[in-house]
Amino acid sequence: MYNAHWPDDGDDNYTIIPSGYRLPTSVNPIHQNWIDLSGYQNLLLQYYMKHVLPIQFSHADGSVHAIVWNLIHSSDAAQEAVYLLADLHRRSTQGGSIGYSAPESHDVYRRIQRAIEPVTEGDAFASLCMISYCLISGGQGQWRAFLDSACRFSLDFLERNPPSPASALSSCTDSMQFIIKTSMWLDVLASVTLIRRPMFEVLRLLNDLSGTALVDGRPELSMMSVMGCETRNVIALAEVADLACWKEDLGRTGSLSVPELVRRGQRIETMLKTTNNDNPRPADTGGPRLRRLTSDVFRASTVVYLHSVISGDHPQCPEIMDNVAETIKCLRRAEDVSTASHVVHSMIFNICVCGCLTDVPQFRDYFLQLLQEQQMETAGNCALACDLMRRVWTSREGGMPVDWRVVMRDMLLV
Structure with a gap:
């Protein structure tokens, strides 16, 4: 394991680690039995940057590599999460063993315990990585605790920086924007999975009464460069999830108004129709397409x-x-x-x-x-x-x- 070498699958043109960045000389493992294998950790880090990051955030633009690299090295929890995620992905895809699941007795959650209550941007990124860990394990696991922690961290930041979510997003660091947008995205998807209202109700503040997203034309607020989806579409899905909960709540009490349900639904559909649903432009190539x-x-x-x-x-x-x-x-x-x-x-x-x-x-x-x-x-x-x-x-x-x-x-x- 000390001298492990994993093939590059013929992709020699891919930048593994951003130029000018080096592995920190001092790494403080969280788990006392996680012995110091700096050479092995370095291989895992390279594997993550080359093989895992491109699929974990497949629609993010080129700036994500430097952002993630800095986040990894701002938190012990983030480093541990990346090592675990890289090792799991490697085991899952080597030798035709796709579908490998981490053993239930794995002490992964104890080793990343700090990520449950993130105090830094790097800790929040560790939570996001552990959601990916659960995903690669087959789509199940204790991902909800990690998601909730990343969402709370992001919401606390937005609440501490008035006057509005848009201004807070515009003025924060690139890494904080990345964490907030990723947390928003996963929260909206999970609101469907868990049949709950989205935690990010502030999404509504990014929309005007006509259903047009106020973030249009503002790349620092757009979900397009991170998740490959127009912000209006993300807001619309959040509204549908909220509508589903509203319908279920009133249905249980027998007080559901079908005409009101239809009116609310039509407002959301109008929002979706205002999105740019044209075919990809001929000039679009690569990531934009x-x-x-x-x-x-x-x-x-x-x-x-x-x-x-x-x-x-x-x-x-x-x-x-x-x-x-x-x-x-x-x-x-x-x-x-x-x-x-x-x-x-x-x-x-x-x-x-x-x-x-x-x-x-x-x-x-x-x-x-x-x-x-x-x-x-x-x-x-x-x-x-x-x-x-x-x-x-x-x-x-x-x-x-x-x-x-x-x-x-x-x-x-x-």
Whole structure:
């Protein structure tokens, strides 16, 4: 292990570590039994920068490497989390053993205990890395505690820096912007998984009454350069998740107003229609093209989710059928891109939602094929997403609608 060497898979042009950065001379391991293997740690760090970071934040622009490098070296917890994440990914993908899961007895959570209550940006980044750790382990695990800690850290920062979230984001460091945006993104996705309201209610303050995001044209506030999705689409998904909780709460008390549900849903759909849903421009190449393709998929699948809230989980609903087809159309545009797997890798959640809400055999086969091909290329939760869709399809064979959100929550899908 001291002299371990891992092949570079032929990618000699990739910058492993940003030029000018060196491994710190002093590393203080959190766990007392984690012996000092500086050479091995250095290999893990290089492996992370080259192989894990590009898929962990597949749509982030080139500045993310320097940001992450500095975050890693600002916190012992961040260093430990990166070592663990790199080692897990390497074990998961070597020798055809994709799908490797970390043993339950692993003391990973104890070793990264400080990340549960982050006090620095690096500690918050450690929490985000541990969410990825759970994802690579198969999509399950104690990821919620790590997500909540990163969200609380970000929300506390926004609350301490008035007068508005937009001004706080504009004036903070690049690394803090990165942590806040990533936490927002994961919080919104988890709000669907956990059937809860998003923690980042401040997202609404980035929107005006017409449904147009106030952050348009302001790259320091945009989610596009970090997650490959227009901010308005992220806000719209958060609003759909909130609407789903509102409907469920009033439904339990028998006080749900269907006309009000429809009015609220139509406001969200108007917001989605104002997004730039044109085909990628011919001039778009590389990262910009991939981000635009991803945003298109996200928009179309969010409309599917919205109409499942308004009309119920009925795959024959015309609006659901039309937008599942639109999602597939957007996904197929990415098939002409040499790095299309980056689009699919970041769209597992969206594919799963649409897959659960279709009864069209060729659509089902298409979604399964995408996920199975992705599972062959990298570690992750694709297999769990396939199992979730199949479970929903089987449950619906009796002719009754199936609440896929409940199934997803029971499986704790990231």
